[in-house]
Amino acid sequence: MGIIQKVIDFFDERYFKYVDTPGWKPTVPNNMKDFLEGVMKKPIPDYATHPMYCLGGLAFAAFLLQIATGILLGMYYKPTPEAAYESVKFIMTQVYMGSLIRGLHAWGANIFIAAIVLHTFRVFLTGSYKKPRELTWVLGVSVLGLSLFEGFTGYLLPWDQLAYWATTVGLQIAGTVPVVGDIIVQLLQGGPTVGPNTLSRFYIIHVVLLPLTIMGILAIKFLMIRRQGISGGL
Numbered sequence: 502m503g504i505i506q507k508v509i510d511f512f513d514e515r516y517f518k519y520v521d522t523p524g525w526k527p528t529v530p531n532n533m534k535d536f537l538e539g540v541m542k543k544p545i546p547d548y549a550t551h552p553m554y555c556l557g558g559l560a561f562a563a564f565l566l567q568i569a570t571g572i573l574l575g576m577y578y579k580p581t582p583e584a585a586y587e588s589v590k591f592i593m594t595q596v597y598m599g600s601l602i603r604g605l606h607a608w609g610a611n612i613f614i615a616a617i618v619l620h621t622f623r624v625f626l627t628g629s630y631k632k633p634r635e636l637t638w639v640l641g642v643s644v645l646g647l648s649l650f651e652g653f654t655g656y657l658l659p660w661d662q663l664a665y666w667a668t669t670v671g672l673q674i675a676g677t678v679p680v681v682g683d684i685i686v687q688l689l690q691g692g693p694t695v696g697p698n699t700l701s702r703f704y705i706i707h708v709v710l711l712p713l714t715i716m717g718i719l720a721i722k723f724l725m726i727r728r729q730g731i732s733g734g735l
């Protein structure tokens with residue numbers, strides 16, 4: 502059997518030909534309505550209502566909260582060294598409900614990461630990374646890494662002393678990675694020290710690149726989960 506056929510079989514076994522729920526027949530959807538009905542009507546097992554199984558949903562809710570509050574912050578935030586700190590101060594003191602929105606975004610980031618870590622423990626402890634869910638696990642691991650990077654890039658944006666030096670130290674640590682360390686620092690820092698280019702780069706990575714990538718990965722992950730159903734184990 503050729504390698505290409507093996508790859509095709511791997512995906513078929515885990516997605517297109519996978520049947521998990523008795524009484525639920527996977528059909529090949531002909532249109533969007535068929536597809537959505539197939540996804541929505543599939544029953545969810547009772548054990549999946551256990552709180553330990555709600556951590557992924559909690560992470561997703563926190564992610565949506567980050568998008569909503571992030572968009573609102575973006576209406577006043579200015580990503581330049583001259584204006585960033587003042588714009589955050591303006592949000593905190595002058596903008597209607599500005600401190601609440603910023604507080605939700607900062608606390609939401611912590612809840613988001615905590616929920617992902619706890620969700621990872623649940624998935625690990627129930628052995629849900631095993632066949633046929635290896636791909637869901639791999640997608641999850643990549644989303645975990647990207648989410649930590651999302652937190653790191655957001656931390657610089659207030660442009661205060663804590664943000665500046667935390668980023669300087671973080672980039673120095675990245676610089677110690679063998680072979681690619683220097684390239685990573687050059688790409689992210691954009692100059693000899695943390696400066697205007699770093700702020701622009703972190704801003705665009707934080708508000709566009711990472712959120713869109715995370716959304717795309719989650720979309721595929723959710724499709725896999727709906728197709729394979731939630732594994733038992735608790």
Ligand code: HEM
Nearest residue numbers: 554556557558560561621624629637638641642645731732
């Ligand atoms: C933004 C981050 C994430 C979100 C929003 C998310 C969301 C979800 C949701 C809603 C489920 C359904 C079951 C449940 O909630 O427990 C789920 C299942 C799953 N997730 Fe995640 N997840 C994330 C990160 C991760 C990470 C970091 C991993 C692994 C390292 C992972 C691996 C899995 C696996 C293997 C399943 C299937 C579990 C089963 O069938 O029992 N996810 N995820």
